[in-house]
Amino acid sequence: MKHYTPNAQSAITAEGITKTFDGKAVLDGISIDLAPGEVIALLGPSGCGKTTLLRIAAGLLAPCAGRLHVNGRLVADGANHVAPPEARGLGMVFQDYALWPHLSVVDNVAFPLRMRGMNRADRRARALRALARVGLDHMADRAPGTLSGGQQQRVALARAVVAEPPLVLFDEPLSNLDRELRESLAIEIGALLRDLGLSALYVTHDQAEAFTIADRVAVMHDGRIVQLDKPEGLYSNPATLAVARFLNTGAILEGTVADGRFRGAKGSLDVTAPQAAPGAAHLLVPRAALAPALPEHGALTATVEHCRFQGDRYLLSLALEGEATRLTCTAARPARAGAMIGLDLDHDRLRVFPATA
Structure with a gap:
């Protein structure tokens, strides 16, 4: 495989990422380059490899082959060199919120800052500002379990962006919510990412969600990216019959x-x-x-x-x-x-x- 020096300004550069499970290729030579401040959605049906790619970007899985750079720094080189999640400085938002029930809302949001050694007063102030961005600063001292599903997902979003990381990873964060709430939160997430100038990889199987949030959308099929384009380009000029069928x-x-x-x-x-x-x-x-x-x-x-x-x-x-x-x-x-x-x-x-x- 031909190696190259990634653009040091890229938020993430993947080159030939391959992953197999039980001899079956789940990812087959994925290459992608995410610019600073850009949002790319990984869109496709269940089993296409989009969540596996996200987990490799997060450091939760090691690739079998290929190289991955985050912010110009090599974090994965096949299975031989893999930086752990905590060394990558990323923000993550999961579909099940992953909030700690014994911590208040503000302490949940401040947790990444606590891990970085920030003092309590400063991290609370930063966490309150992040909560204000998602409209929940008035619930800072509540327990997460007293919030609705949509409110808990907003807390998870505030926690992911509180440290303004170089890259935020989203793993189907809205799939547990009803359609109307998904639509409104998708608009909020897209606006917040652009307001903060953050880069993001966003996994979803919902094309309306992907088109609302992302600057570009990577349609995945059988472990490969079959088309990467702006939403308008995908819709008006699908590259393959499989893309046309999936987008319906x-x-x-x-x-x-x-x-x-x-x-x-x-x-x-x-x-x-x-x-x-x-x-x-x-x-x-x-x-x-x-x-x-x-x-x-x-x-x-x-x-x-x-x-x-x-x-x-x-x-x-x-x-x-x-x-x-x-x-x-x-x-x-x-x-x-x-x-x-x-x-x-x-x-x-x-x-x-x-x-x-």
């Missing part, structure tokens, strides 16, 4: 490419595909590529199967003649089940993938 940005239709055109397996869809290689293929039709039109004016004609009200819009499930896969699009007005509607098609948003992708 739209319908995926089977067909073939010939003479610069994609034709659906049942012949109901025929669109230009000048850059696609001939042969069996899949076509991604994002929801954003479709807009309702009058039947006689649309590029396609479809039958409405379902119409769901979503507060400020309607979501239509549509059937193309002969196609098993359903299309979906949003509409400003409802449509009756069984009605025929036209669809305008934004060809620039369509993506063709080889069937073997």
Whole structure:
């Protein structure tokens, strides 16, 4: 493996990180570079390796191969040299909060400063400032067990950032909370990290959470990073069929490419595909590529199967003649089940993938 000197300004640099369990590769040559003040989300389904990578970054696991630098300092070189967690100076936030029930809220937050030898008065003052940032300074002397789940997670966040570490690691911190609270806390976490200028690796299986918090998102699949991009780039231009399926940005239709055109397996869809290689293929039709039109004016004609009200819009499930896969699009007005509607098609948003992708 070719080694290189990492940028000393990088918050974290991973090069060829590999980890196996019982002979099976859980991480397969992961390389990633996190800039100061940047937040990268590790996004993927259970078992893709994202939590294993985070645990290696934290020093809780040793890689089998590869090198890891934090703030320009080598902290892991295969399994031979591994700096312990306490020597890395990182902040961590877990999904189960990991608060000590015998300590008050403020003493929980101040604990990292206590480990650094800061005197009691100074560490309490710093901890109170961190609690104020998450809106809980008025609960400083309460016991953690008297707080709600969302409040306890805010305490855990304050503890992780109180020392303003070079890197904060998040292991699915919001997965135990309900949807509405997850959304509000995701916004708070992103704002706090940017306000403090902290770097972070954030593990999640929830793409809305990842897109809210992260500057860039690394989509992981089978122990590899299959695409690393800004949220907008992932959504508009998925690199592989696996990424498109995981992000669920739209319908995926089977067909073939010939003479610069994609034709659906049942012949109901025929669109230009000048850059696609001939042969069996899949076509991604994002929801954003479709807009309702009058039947006689649309590029396609479809039958409405379902119409769901979503507060400020309607979501239509549509059937193309002969196609098993359903299309979906949003509409400003409802449509009756069984009605025929036209669809305008934004060809620039369509993506063709080889069937073997």
